Amino acid sequence: MSQSQRSTRRLARRVGWETILALLVLIAVIGGTVLNKDFLTVENWSNLLANFVEIALIALPLSLIVITNEIDLSVASMLGLSSSLLGLLWQYKLPIPLGIVICLLAGALCGALNGFLIVRFRLPSLAVTIGTLALFRGFAYIVLGDKAVADYPPEYAEFGLGVVPYTFIPLPFVLFIILALIFWVLLHHTTVGRNIYAIGGNQMAARFSGVNISRLKMLLFIASGVISALAGIVFTFRFSSSRADNGTGFELSAIAAVFLGGVTVQGGKGTVTGVVLSLLLIGIINNVLTLADVASEILRIVTGSLLIISILLPNLIASTHERWRLMQRQKEITRLGGASVAK
Numbered sequence: 090m091s092q093s094q095r096s097t098r099r100l101a102r103r104v105g106w107e108t109i110l111a112l113l114v115l116i117a118v119i120g121g122t123v124l125n126k127d128f129l130t131v132e133n134w135s136n137l138l139a140n141f142v143e144i145a146l147i148a149l150p151l152s153l154i155v156i157t158n159e160i161d162l163s164v165a166s167m168l169g170l171s172s173s174l175l176g177l178l179w180q181y182k183l184p185i186p187l188g189i190v191i192c193l194l195a196g197a198l199c200g201a202l203n204g205f206l207i208v209r210f211r212l213p214s215l216a217v218t219i220g221t222l223a224l225f226r227g228f229a230y231i232v233l234g235d236k237a238v239a240d241y242p243p244e245y246a247e248f249g250l251g252v253v254p255y256t257f258i259p260l261p262f263v264l265f266i267i268l269a270l271i272f273w274v275l276l277h278h279t280t281v282g283r284n285i286y287a288i289g290g291n292q293m294a295a296r297f298s299g300v301n302i303s304r305l306k307m308l309l310f311i312a313s314g315v316i317s318a319l320a321g322i323v324f325t326f327r328f329s330s331s332r333a334d335n336g337t338g339f340e341l342s343a344i345a346a347v348f349l350g351g352v353t354v355q356g357g358k359g360t361v362t363g364v365v366l367s368l369l370l371i372g373i374i375n376n377v378l379t380l381a382d383v384a385s386e387i388l389r390i391v392t393g394s395l396l397i398i399s400i401l402l403p404n405l406i407a408s409t410h411e412r413w414r415l416m417q418r419q420k421e422i423t424r425l426g427g428a429s430v431a432k
Contacts, residue, residue, distance in 0.1 A: 106351040110366035117370055121377040128380060131257040139250075139259040139327065141372040143168065143336065145365075146265055146320040148343040149272045150313040152364045155347050156276075157288045157306060158356025159207065159214040164317045164343060166225035167199045168336035171321030173229040176238030176331025185245055192318050199225055200314020204307035222340070229333035238331040249326030261323045268316070273361040281305070289356030342392050346371055348399035371395060 121128040147164040154161050171192045178188035199221070206217045251260045276282040287295035288302055296302055325331050350367035352359030374395075375388055 107360065107363050107366060110350070110363060110370060114366060114370050114373065117373040117377070121373060121380075124377060125380045128377065133376065133380070135252060135257040135259055137372055137376040138257075138262045140376070141342075141368060142259065142261040142265050142327075143320040143324045144339050144342045144346065145368045146268065146323065147313070147317050147339065148346045148364055148368060149265075149268055149361070150309060150316050151343055152347045152350065152352050152359060152361065153272065153276060153285055154214075154306075154309050154313060155352045155354075156285050156356055156359050157309065158292070159306065159309075160218060160344075161203060161214065161310065161313050162218040162340050162344075163199070163203060163221040163225055164313060164320075165336040165339035166222045166229070167196055167314055167317035168321035168324060168339060169333055170199065170225045170229040170232070171196055171318035172325045172331045172335040173233035173333045175322060175325050177232050179241065179331070180238055185242060189322055192322055193315055196314040196316075196318025196321075197311050198314070200311040200317075201307070203314070204310030207310070208303045208306050226333070226337075233331060233333050235333070239329050241326065241329050245326045246329045249323065249329070261327060264319075264323070269361060269365055276361055285309075286357055289358070291357075338389070341396060342371065345392055345396035345399055348403075349395055351403070353403055354400055367399075 118128075127133050147168065151161055151164060174195055175188050175192050178191060179185065183191075203214075203218055203221055206212050206221075207214045248260050252258055253260060253263060276285060284295065284300045284305055287298065287300055288305065292302060321336065324335050328335075346368045347359075347364055348354065349371070350359065350364035352364065371392070374391060378388055378391065
């Protein structure tokens with residue numbers, strides 16, 4: 090292999106997907122600045138960060154689930170159920186802190202149901218969570234019906250709409266940053282994280298290595314339920330409204346962010362950093378389109394396109410890399426064969 094080829098391979102290894110995402114974020118920021126003079130204003134960035142908090146929250150545990158080669162499509166429905174339940178409890182004058190605890194417990198139960206069906210009966214997570222997506226959304230309508238509950242205490246609405254003093258950073262975004270750091274440490278610096286990668290890479294090998302696959306998957310689905318419920322609470326306080334249809338369609342945006350962040354469909358690969366960068370990229374793109382008065386239908390098309398691209402792109406890169414590797418190997422064999430004949 091020539092010196093230039095070795096240099097190219099070293100450069101390819103150094104330039105990871107996170108670096109590419111960071112460059113795309115920078116390009117998106119520059120494009121937004123050029124296209125709209127209001128893009129870089131403090132008010133706009135505060136709205137930008139606030140508008141993807143709920144999706145960002147549910148994407149964190151979802152990314153770990155996908156790394157284990159599973160998926161949870163019911164996250165947005167659990168968000169809606171949590172919002173409806175909080176509204177019902179507030180209607181009956183229960184204290185808000187108690188209502189929050191009950192909603193988080195309900196989220197844990199929903200996640201445990203997903204985990205139980207998947208782990209105990211070894212059912213495909215795609216099929217199970219498609220079913221619970223409809224089930225939990227139906228429960229949300231049973232709990233609250235078609236009405237909305239508003240008039241939450243001002244201090245809770247202030248949490249949903251407020252910012253960190255002397256900054257433009259929304260308070261709910263601080264909650265996301267704290268959880269993102271926790272998930273980053275958990276995935277990249279603990280035995281639990283190594284076990285998650287092991288399960289996604291080769292489940293049978295992980296089982297022979299002593300990893301309790303059933304327990305870990307169950308815990309991940311419970312965590313997904315709890316954080317989806319938390320996202321429902323944040324959404325409710327941010328808009329001061331509980332509705333059964335809150336968060337409809339959020340699961341697609343969260344899945345798009347997870348795959349675009351470098352988590353592969355086959356599992357075993359992905360980072361929290363990549364997912365956070367992809368969330369920021371999607372948030373900026375949506376914000377720029379919103380400032381340009383683009384219709385909501387176009388925003389859905391963009392989200393769907395990003396989802397397709399995020400699934401296709403890693404496969405195209407992997408297949409291209411494999412073809413390049415085979416070509417290099419063939420060249421090396423040909424060169425060695427020619428050298429042997431010359432001797």
